[in-house]
Amino acid sequence: MSRLNLVHPIPGTETEKPLxxxxxxxxxxxxQIGVHRHEQxxxxxxxxxxxxxxxxxxxxxxDKHQEVVCYEAIVTGxxxxxxxxxxxxxxxxxxxxxxxxxxxxxxxxxxxxxxKLDVFTDVGCVGVEITRRRAHLER
Numbered sequence: 001m002s003r004l005n006l007v008h009p010i011p012g013t014e015t016e017k018p019l020x021x022x023x024x025x026x027x028x029x030x031x032q033i034g035v036h037r038h039e040q041x042x043x044x045x046x047x048x049x050x051x052x053x054x055x056x057x058x059x060x061x062x063d064k065h066q067e068v069v070c071y072e073a074i075v076t077g078x079x080x081x082x083x084x085x086x087x088x089x090x091x092x093x094x095x096x097x098x099x100x101x102x103x104x105x106x107x108x109x110x111x112x113x114x115x116k117l118d119v120f121t122d123v124g125c126v127g128v129e130i131t132r133r134r135a136h137l138e139r
Contacts, residue, residue, distance in 0.1 A: 018056035019108070022069050025049055029079060032086040033093060033116065040086070045117040046093070047125065048078055052101055053109040069104055077101075090114045090127050098132040109133045 027050075030043035054069045077100045087093040094112045101110040115127035 020054045020056050020069075022052040022054050022071055022074075022107075023050060024071055024074060024078075027075060027078065028117070029082055031082040031093065033088075033090060035088045046082075046090070046127075047113075047115040047117055048097065049113040050074060050078075050097065050101065051111040052107050054104075055106045055108060057106070069106055074101060090116060091130070094128055094130045095132075098130060102132060102134060107134070 027048045028045055029048070031046045032041075032043050033039065033046060034044065052069060052074075057067055078097055081093070081096045081100060087096075094114045097112045097114070098110040101107055101112070109131065110133075111129065111131045113127065113129040115125035117125050119126050
């Protein structure tokens with residue numbers, strides 16, 4: 001197998017340190033969520049989308065799973081957050097997911113979208129999207 005030649009960013013562009021996007025799309029899971037009485041004590045379907053900006057490293061060159069931000073670990077973490085108990089707000093659920101994702105020092109930014117799928121019969125979904133950055137990157 002030939003050796004990978006990675007393309008380096010052009011100096012002076014948005015970022016000189018290469019980034020990788022790690023994402024999870026359309027993860028649907030049961031969650032205890034909502035402030036209304038009819039939402040208490042039951043689960044409802046939510047859809048979660050995650051988009052992470054991650055520092056590049058030599059993982060692609062070395063081909064080692066341990067050197068990347070692992071989407072399997074993120075999915076497991078989201079399940080654990082959902083299973084931890086009732087969340088009143090989708091905003092709170094999204095914040096907890098973002099905080100979890102940013103625990104990995106390689107993750108610079110986390111965009112999290114949480115959608116409740118069964119709130120209205122004539123609306124596909126309702127929810128929030130947040131973007132959180134590692135504190136030292138804030139301007």
